[in-house]
Amino acid sequence: MFTPQAIGFIRTPYKETSAIPKGLGAKHDAEGVLELLPEFEAGLKDVEGFSHLFVLWVFDRSEGFDLVGAPPVDDQPHGVFATRSPRRPNPIGLTVVELLRRERGSLFVRGVDMLEGTPILDIKPYMSSIPAEKLRRGWLAEAEALRR
Amino acid sequence: MFTPQAIGFIRTPYKETSAIPKGLGAKHDAEGVLELLPEFEAGLKDVEGFSHLFVLWVFDRSEGFDLVGAPPVDDQPHGVFATRSPRRPNPIGLTVVELLRRERGSLFVRGVDMLEGTPILDIKPYMSSIPAEKLRRGWLAEAEALRR
Numbered sequence: 093m094f095t096p097q098a099i100g101f102i103r104t105p106y107k108e109t110s111a112i113p114k115g116l117g118a119k120h121d122a123e124g125v126l127e128l129l130p131e132f133e134a135g136l137k138d139v140e141g142f143s144h145l146f147v148l149w150v151f152d153r154s155e156g157f158d159l160v161g162a163p164p165v166d167d168q169p170h171g172v173f174a175t176r177s178p179r180r181p182n183p184i185g186l187t188v189v190e191l192l193r194r195e196r197g198s199l200f201v202r203g204v205d206m207l208e209g210t211p212i213l214d215i216k217p218y219m220s221s222i223p224a225e226k227l228r229r230g231w232l233a234e235a236e237a238l239r240r
Numbered sequence: 241m242f243t244p245q246a247i248g249f250i251r252t253p254y255k256e257t258s259a260i261p262k263g264l265g266a267k268h269d270a271e272g273v274l275e276l277l278p279e280f281e282a283g284l285k286d287v288e289g290f291s292h293l294f295v296l297w298v299f300d301r302s303e304g305f306d307l308v309g310a311p312p313v314d315d316q317p318h319g320v321f322a323t324r325s326p327r328r329p330n331p332i333g334l335t336v337v338e339l340l341r342r343e344r345g346s347l348f349v350r351g352v353d354m355l356e357g358t359p360i361l362d363i364k365p366y367m368s369s370i371p372a373e374k375l376r377r378g379w380l381a382e383a384e385a386l387r388r
Contacts, residue, residue, distance in 0.1 A: 093243075096244065135307040141379055146334060150242065159280065171282060171284045186364055218375065221370050
């Protein structure tokens with residue numbers, strides 16, 4: 093295995109978990125900044141060309157995990173690997189953000205859903221999408237249908 | 241931070257890196273199996289409802305990292321965070337796979353691009369796509385255009 097290291101930290105408007113929009117139809121259009129540590133800035137070369145990025149980050153204020161639990165959008169319990177729960181065996185978060193602009197080691201982005209000061213593990217270019225018509229979304233689609 | 245632990249291992253047809261399709265237009269439709277360790281199987285509850293999953297895994301046969309390097313699809317060097325290079329500060333891979341079926345702790349999937357026996361860190365449901373018309377793909381789109 094490997095020893096995770098922060099390549100930088102995320103500036104977001106969210107100081108507490110309760111402030112992060114959750115649930116069905118929650119909009120994640122908050123803006124934030126991915127601030128890379130100076131020693132990793134060179135790794136951003138040409139990232140400006142991509143409109144969207146994957147950000148891998150650490151749920152650093154979460155401890156332990158639950159294999160089954162009810163997410164905020166549903167009252168039914170689901171397996172942790174079928175949800176985005178922070179209480180995971182490896183507490184890694186994944187968020188797709190829209191890249192607005194870059195200033196040296198800082199990426200200004202839209203779509204953050206992490207707490208202020210969250211450590212960043214990795215940034216990857218978003219290269220292709222699964223077409224919406226090919227997606228099935230299991231319990232999430234069912235929960236949405238029930239709320240309509 | 242946290243100590244990464246394998247939640248399972250991936251069975252793929254690829255024994256060597258050279259066997260994995262790379263480059264522009266490379267098709268990743270190989271089938272494989274995500275085999276979870278028995279103690280994590282309960283976390284798969286309701287995963288069957290999703291057509292696609294994110295798999296987070298470890299580049300366990302890669303050592304060290306390069307901040308800038310030329311990917312197989314281009315002769316121009318790009319920053320590691322603008323590519324999918326295995327030589328990353330945190331050697332975590334991310335692959336979207338199509339879920340074909342589940343048998344207990346085994347997920348049969350299409351779209352694997354990892355080496356046989358790769359450790360799995362996490363599985364997350366793929367809930368939504370960025371519409372193709374909203375994507376910009378930087379150096380990758382340029383490299384594709386040059387090859388046409």
